[in-house]
Amino acid sequence: MRTVALLGAGISGFLGFATIASADESEHGLEAPNYPWPHSGILSSYDHASIRRGHQVYQQVCASCHSMSLISFRDLVGVAYTEEETKTMAAEIEVVDGPNDEGEMFTRPGKLSDRFPQPYANEAAARFANGGAYPPDLSLITKARHNGQNYVFALLTGYHDPPAGVTIREGLHYNPYFPGGAIAMPKMLIDGALEYEDGTPATEAQMGKDVVTFLSWAAEPEMEERKLMGFKWIFLLSLALLQAAYYRRLRWSVLKSRRLVLDVVN
Amino acid sequence: MADEEPVDQKKYLEDGCKPKCVKQLRSYEACVKRIQGDESGHKHCTGQYFDYWSCVDKCVSSFICLEPQFG
Numbered sequence: 001m002r003t004v005a006l007l008g009a010g011i012s013g014f015l016g017f018a019t020i021a022s023a024d025e026s027e028h029g030l031e032a033p034n035y036p037w038p039h040s041g042i043l044s045s046y047d048h049a050s051i052r053r054g055h056q057v058y059q060q061v062c063a064s065c066h067s068m069s070l071i072s073f074r075d076l077v078g079v080a081y082t083e084e085e086t087k088t089m090a091a092e093i094e095v096v097d098g099p100n101d102e103g104e105m106f107t108r109p110g111k112l113s114d115r116f117p118q119p120y121a122n123e124a125a126a127r128f129a130n131g132g133a134y135p136p137d138l139s140l141i142t143k144a145r146h147n148g149q150n151y152v153f154a155l156l157t158g159y160h161d162p163p164a165g166v167t168i169r170e171g172l173h174y175n176p177y178f179p180g181g182a183i184a185m186p187k188m189l190i191d192g193a194l195e196y197e198d199g200t201p202a203t204e205a206q207m208g209k210d211v212v213t214f215l216s217w218a219a220e221p222e223m224e225e226r227k228l229m230g231f232k233w234i235f236l237l238s239l240a241l242l243q244a245a246y247y248r249r250l251r252w253s254v255l256k257s258r259r260l261v262l263d264v265v266n
Numbered sequence: 267m268a269d270e271e272p273v274d275q276k277k278y279l280e281d282g283c284k285p286k287c288v289k290q291l292r293s294y295e296a297c298v299k300r301i302q303g304d305e306s307g308h309k310h311c312t313g314q315y316f317d318y319w320s321c322v323d324k325c326v327s328s329f330i331c332l333e334p335q336f337g
Contacts, residue, residue: 165310
């Protein structure tokens with residue numbers, strides 16, 4: 001009788017948890033695989049043609065929702081475009097400037113010194129336009145996410161149908177790499193969505209690779225100089241270490257080769 | 267454009283990698299069958315789904331070539 005009561009209490013206690021949401025593998029998202037990025041090596045530079053294409057992808061596909069407010073047009077000069085090309089590109093946008101001598105704000109065409117244009121005036125406007133979700137600023141995104149480059153590539157090219165038993169509410173989309181699985185952004189990289197300036201076929205994987213290279217550059221523009229400096233200084237400091245080790249042993253040899261004699265006092 | 271429609275490289279590699287991950291795929295399909303007709307809405311196959319896609323991803327990343335192609 002008592003065992004039945006205990007069993008009943010146990011079952012009802014267990015059933016009490018039936019309505020609580022439980023955590024599972026989707027909590028952290030599917031781990032992105034490690035792709036062989038051409039700029040990964042110890043002395044490897046960025047593929048600058050890829051940065052140029054990636055900027056095109058950003059401008060045409062992503063810029064309508066994602067800001068990159070830490071990058072200026074002048075940053076592109078010598079990296080992805082010539083100065084004239086960048087000036088022309090900047091002049092296509094309208095920038096609010098001022099106040100002028102009459103105290104009024106005015107609009108003017110963009111210059112090299114201007115930052116990339118923002119799609120929304122502020123975060124609240126961005127959330128309002130995207131069903132409550134804020135499209136994050138992409139200036140540092142590959143550094144701001146764990147395993148950033150691989151994660152962003154996997155996310156952009158990894159939209160699949162949800163597994164059996166998983167339903168995503170209206171307005172969200174399933175993406176296994178996104179923590180929780182339900183992302184507000186729909187699949188944006190579609191084959192042939194844009195025409196590359198240099199004629200490269202714009203497949204989903206190509207656009208994904210180019211835009212991630214562009215975002216990696218945006219987050220770490222100093223990477224090439226840093227690698228050169230690092231290689232140079234690690235080499236020089238290794239030589240200095242060998243020299244220091246030799247000199248230390250030379251000076252200490254006097255003490256290390258002395259003889260101590262213990263004698264009996266009569 | 268004179269060329270035929272270019273095939274998405276990643277999708278092509280994923281299709282080629284499916285035979286390598288048959289074990290995980292069968293495991294996922296078995297799960298789908300198991301939870302068919304579930305009314306509570308709590309049963310799902312995310313685990314097996316992740317195992318399958320993890321296998322495919324590993325295979326794809328070993329073949330994918332991100333180096334610039336010339337010509």
